[in-house]
Amino acid sequence: VTESRRRFLSRVTVALTGAMAALIGLPILGYLLAPLFRAPPNDLVRVGAVTDFPVGETKLVSIQDQSPLPWAGQTAQTALWVRRRDAEGPQMFQVFNVNCTHLGCPVNWQADAKIFLCPCHGGVFYADGTVAGGPPPRPLYERGWVVQGGTLLVRQAPLPNPKQG
């Protein structure tokens, strides 16, 4: 076997090995990275009758935030804080994610003190979602909402983070 033939054969071997790796690697990569290419959930889902939310109160509700897998169990649900501000009009509701804007822990509404408290690092928010104290960098995340025929609908959204606003 000549030297140039050896060189050719080693190149062929490396190329074939690389082809095998790509043949298996590309499908598995695509399979694993699929969540990146899926459109984020953006549908309007029913939360409840407007009359369920007395003016001036803030209530915990839960919705389905994405089409859930059959084995998702309780995690198919996402909790939201719904604040009824006005009897009607564009300022009627504020819908907040429960996630603290610091690191995502669930904030807790204190109905008497009218503040949200976070159990992880002590973030505090006012009733309108603005920061009242602690480490959170921005107000609570809000959801889009509409009222149709006396029913409150809320827009689905992915897990929020400070960057995507």
Added chain:
Amino acid sequence: MSIVREVWRATARWVGGVASWLGERLELEDSVVAVLVHPVPRELERPIGWFYVFGSATLAVFVVQVVTGVGLAMTYVPAPNSAYDSLQFISRDATLGAVVRGIHYFGAGAMVVLVLVHMTQVFLFGAFKFPREANWLSGSLLLLATLAMAFTGQLLRWDQDAFWAVVVAAEQAARAPVIGGWLATLVVAGANVGGATLTRFYATHVFLIPAAVFGLIGIHLYLVVKRGISEPPVPGEPVDPASYRRRYREMLSRGIPFWPDAAWRDAAISAAIVVVIVVLAAVIGAPPLGKPADPTVVVADPRPDWYFLGYFALLAVIPPATEAVVIIGLPLFAFVFLFLVPIIWPDGERHWSRRPVAIAAVALPFIAYAALTVAGIESPWVPRLQGAALPASVTAGLDARASPGAQLFLTESCWACHQIDGSGGRKGPDLSHVASRLTRDQIGARIANGGGGMPAFAGSLSAQDLDDLSAFLATRR
């Protein structure tokens, strides 16, 4: 008697024959046997040899984790609607399930501790220097893998702590520059924590990281044997790459075989640690599960396992403005520093008494992390949401204004962050003697306007309530 002896001898001959046949057919003489009896420095015969056992002990506990992990995987169901119940079954009903889960849990803690102890010993003995830099690098990757196993493992409990830990992990990943959003999406495997999240963490915990660990252990042990166990450092005998390997070879010519001259110490310590793990598991059992993971239950108090509490505390005590740097930058800096250690200091003095900076580089992070862990256990920054009450000594004898004020102190969540006579949260200042610092008007203004991390309550308290609350606090001299 003689018949028994004859049978015994025949059996021994037969076993010996099978063993030597297998050894010969499997070529063990050149592989396993050669590795076991490879020469190590003679100094390891002396008591200093006890410092050289932690790598083996870590490996022993890793084997324990593999064995118990396989056992747990036979029963555990990695789906959000069943994971919690299957763990309850393992912990309560499965025969010896609580013990197996307990061993896996205490084994995980032992892995984290032993990897760090092993690294500390290697670092202080200067054993990472030439020609063993790659031993250190593969070891650093094994530390990363161990921490990743610890984190993904505690998520599999799928209780409230686990669920919110996934959310917090995704939020932290999201802070990374440029790729943050993608990382967060990959951590939860979708838009939100859901059905796809747990199966991915499970596969990562039982296949992906262990595969990497097996490979890295292979490289690590290969290098330990090929480059030799480092001799105990002597002050004034620096590493000189030009002559080190020749001197080391000469030293090994007077060495002792690893098996059994040094190996017995590894076996003794490894056995002691495994016994401690099994006893802890048998006596204490598996760690209790929290409430099942449920995103709609917001009354949660998420905490990581003890080895991550220090990091949890760090995120609470640093100034918010530094978070972008600390969340991504600090872990990155720590690991980049680890990887650079043998590249920056490949030669020179090995003995710790000649490397004061090395001692500081070990002591300061350990002290800092211990302090942060204590802070994480106490979590004084967390508002207390349950059990609001004031001692009778505080509420006794209050007048008509102060008495409703004391009630407001509880209902308006003042108590969640402020202590009076030892009762209440510790996020804000202790108010036991607030009236000795502030007048009644100043107290009222502070409550109304907030400031310094305190919310303003002017919007939620009536003038009457504010006055009552001030009247109550004015009694605290």
